[in-house]
Amino acid sequence: MDGLRERKKSQTRRVIAEAALRLFRARGFDTVTVDEVAQAAQVSKKTVFNYFPTKEDLLFPRADRREELLVEALAAVGPQLSLVESFRQLCLRQIRAVERLRHEVEQGEQSVFEMVHRHPALRRKLHENDARLTRRVAEGLAELSGRPVEDPVVVTVSETLLAAQQSLYRNLRARVAAGGSDEEIAADYRDDVHRLFDLLAHGLDAEDAFAPSPDAGTGEEGLRTLTAECRAYGRSSSVRRGC
Template sequence: MRAGGLRELKKTQTRQLIADTAASLFRAQGYDEVTVDEIAAAAQVSKKTVFNHFPTKEDLVFYRADEREAMSLAAVRERPPGVSILDSFRQLCSAQARLIPGIRRDLARPRGFYDLVNGNPSLQRKMYEVNAHLMSTLAEALASEAGAEADDPIPSIVASTLIGAQRTLYRRLRERVASGDDDETIESAHQRDVRRVFDRLRDGLGDYPPQ
């Protein structure tokens, strides 16, 4: 492996170590009770290194936000020829069923992700910022592909609709996992929801942007 590749691997490993360490401390003690100094000490890195990877303490909770944004953008930019954006997002939402085991683990832990966010105003604001940035970035990608004018509201409306569908379907999936149903029942209900939502959206969004 080249030196550049080794450096990138080291950065990725360090970032993951810091994120995992922070998550463990937040679950054990609570978000407000843990300082960045304590996270750095537990991860055996400097405080500066923590901030090099995560500019704010809130970013430590939302460390998967970039991954989520990349997946949503890939549904637009990297979809196969002939596949509509609506169908690409439908596939993305259908694949949420693979998250059932991880959701079970999160719900079984004290102070899981949503427990942390719902109990903290600064994290709620951060979640709003993350979602707003995702919708803005997706709208830009849609506008670029559609060749839309700068003042065209349609890309933003389509982006908000798609992200809203994605978030709502995921929330319902978590609620079903929390209800205690078995995985097969949960997945069947989730796929039914996905079909209903995207069949309803097809009349309005099916050919946007025109190919």
């Protein structure tokens, strides 16, 4: 019975989120009301708020699932699986999002990413979600290590792990937008994941931690490439995270 109840709740949540997204894309986030979302989803306004506490939450229906996956990654850590390897596996599984990302990219200006970019309230909600997830990871790390949740090591590691997941997702979306076959995107993405988590596993003092990549060039050319990439990252990082 509990399984059936959970499936019904998940279906209701999905129906509400899909109805909201259709309306937002058709008419814009600002002009659509929660009453209209409830009507389109054929539920009460109270039901909408039971699943999504604010209107902004309607555009982030996977936030709770993201938290569940992070908790599962932390719970998997043990004698047979390190923290870095557990999160490596979590990020490798993000490749499953390619089909959904292709659909989002096709929406152009009406994609969730662009809507978040245009609306300060949605950007704030994104930052709130990220802060909540980082705190949740920090709590898990504190429990694993026996350190206080405010310990600088706990804080830094939790922020690093979340940043790794977000930057990889953002780069996956960029690869999808650039085109290419699923096989090519998957191979490049897996390489990104392994390069990043090898660095986390071996530390910043590893000899090749910041060796020039084959595409970066050397000397001033490599520095110019790295600088351009950092500037591009800075412009997009606040609004191109995994939603």
